[in-house]
Amino acid sequence: MKKLINSLNSGLNGELLIPGDKSISHRSIMLGSIANGETTIKNFLMSDDCISTINAFKDMGVEIEQNENNIIVHGVGFHGLKKPNKDLDMGNSGTSTRLMMGLLAGQNFDSNLIGDNSLSKRPMKRISTPLEQMGAQIKLNENTLPAIIHGKSLNEIDYTLPIASAQVKSAIILAAIQAKNKSTIKEPIKTRNHTELMLNTFSPNTIITEENTITINPVTQLIGQNINVPGDISSAAFFLVAGAITKNSNITLKNIGINQTRTGILKVLNLMGANYTLLNQNLDGEPTADINIKSSSLKPINLTEQDIPMMIDELPLVGLLAACANGVSKITGAKELRFKETDRIKTLVQEFKKLGISITELEDGFIIDGSKNWNPTDLLLDSHGDHRIGMTMAIAALLIKDSTTLKDSESINISYPTFFNDLNKLIKTS
Template sequence: MMKLMQQSQHGLHGTLAVPGDKSLSHRGLILGAISQGTTELRHFLPAEDCLSTLTALRALGVAIQRQETTVVIEGRGINGLVRPQQPLDMGNAGTATRLLAGLLVGQNFETTLVGDDSLSQRPMERVQEPLMRMGAQVALTAGHLPMRITGQPLHAIDYQMTVASAQAKSALILAALQADGPSKIIEKLPTRDHTERMLQAFGGQITTASDQRTITVSPAKLQGQMITIPGDLSSAAFFITAATIVPGSKLCLTNVGLNPTRTGLLSILERMGGRVTIRQRTQVGEPAGDLEIQSAQLQPIKLTAQDIPAVIDELPLVALLAATADGISEISGAAELRVKETDRIATIVTELRKLGVKITERPDGFVIDGREPWHVQDTQLDSHGDHRIGMMMAIAALRIQEPVTLANASAINISYPTFFEDLQRLQANTEVSK
């Protein structure tokens, strides 16, 4: 059990550089591994999920050196990977599992992917089905890990996606790099485009049509690059939320990634009356900039399925924001939350109710009445092994005076190992930089 920080009389203050983007760290490792020459990743995120990707690539024969947040990868080219000596243990890394599946289906050896209890419950048919249409051999265990992949020659595909999933899309893109011609992927809804942007930086032949949904990928040789990874907006989101809901707060978050497919939380906050100022820094490749956030009184919001892809990882925080808003908020079309690290709809409802939040569970979301004052019902909170739930509850605790504890706090190391240290410094009004 970890004792959480309680309500601050003066709010949160200071400047923070959040760790590198998790999605980009995964993709930089994978694309560097299959490129020609050397790739250097700066501001890499050394969290458990990304280290699972790094370890898996080493097992596939890739030479990788890491010095804190700098990683140097000696690429082996698209056909240079080797059969691992044992199953690849992906830990809790769902992104890495699905992306590596797309890469491994075109190799000339057999691989088995395994994971922890949480990852082993997450659905994998969404990558299996389209990959098999390309000629891949992918065997699942009742739709889940372990996943056994027997590498095969792949043929090009025109595929209409049935789920809005950046991970599934990225798996198809990596497979398409190994196909016998150009492939076309049509998304159900536009999702985060980190793979497309980074693949272009490595010299890949990939285009996105004006509808932002149709992607064409051709086989190509990639060349190693030097890439500086911006701060992770999904990590910054916890401090954006904290500064918004803790009275008297004013924070500056520096060099945060502002990819348009990832800024859904900022758009939602604007609709709710949040006070966030963006100072743009760069526009090339992955846009990034500095954010200034001040506390604000929020208005309720209504979100539907069209809003969800751009904010899927931040929905626990949207629920928390709604719990402080002056009215009733509704979130629907978010059934995808039920197949994340936990059933996030159920865990969000369970944990916020412990703090006295008036929240009603729906099959695909929630209804939240932020007008009701919080009256703590249970001081023993739980992350349920889900890093985002754990951090969300640590932020929520800053709104209450009662001492509370958090079980399974170590799950936060999956994406943000220094989260509590950074939060403590900001609450103590100490400037933080990394």
């Protein structure tokens, strides 16, 4: 049990360096491992999920040096991975699992991916289906892990994604760079493009993007790179929301990634009238900026399916913003939330109701009336083993007068091991 911080009338104040972007950290290990030469990674996110990726590549013969949050990957080349002598344990990491299914499908050995209880319930057929169309041989436990991958030569594919998913897209891309001829992927809605940007750094002109169509050229080699991972906007989002909803707050978050496929939370803050400013923007490569956020008076919001891909990880926080807005907000088109570490629609509704928040569950989202006062009925909150639910409830607790505790707070280590330390830094300087 973790005792949470309550009734924060003094607000949150100061500057904060946010840990490295999780999506970029994963991909830097994967591409660095199959590149020729060394890849140096600064500000790597040492979270449980990213460590799962590191360990998997170590198990396939890649030498990876770790010095706090700086990493050196000694790449083994495009076909240099070795057959692991044990199952590759993905822990709780859906990104590791799905992207590696694509990468390993084209290797010349067999591998078996396993995960923890939560990951073993998440759907994987959405990955295996397009890969099998490329000639991959993948055996699932119906729709879930374990996944036995029989690596073999792959064919090109022309594939239209049935759902907007950066993980599915990236898995196909990592398979397609190993195919005989060029492949194309069509997205219904643009999703995060870290894989495309980083691949073109390791091997220029591999990816060509025109509107929602992505062309992938086969690759013969990747060249090791120096990568400086920006702060993760999905982690920064917790403090952006905390700054907006707590009185007397003024926070500046340094060097945050503002990739246009990831800035849905900024769009929401803008639409809801939050008081934030982008400072010191750098638009080279993965764009970055410092973000200042102050206490704000919030308006309600309506989000639909077109809005969701740019903020899928931040939707629990959008719910919290809505619970602090003056009016009724509605979020729909977010059924994908039901297939995350938990059913995030169900768990968010359950935990918000404990705090007396007026929330109605929908099949693909929720309705929240932020104009109604919160009347807590249960101050024992639960992360349900989901890092983002856990952190969302910790931020919500800042507004609660009575002592509040969080069950299974350790799940937060999956993406943000220093979350509570960083929260305390902003309180100490207030």
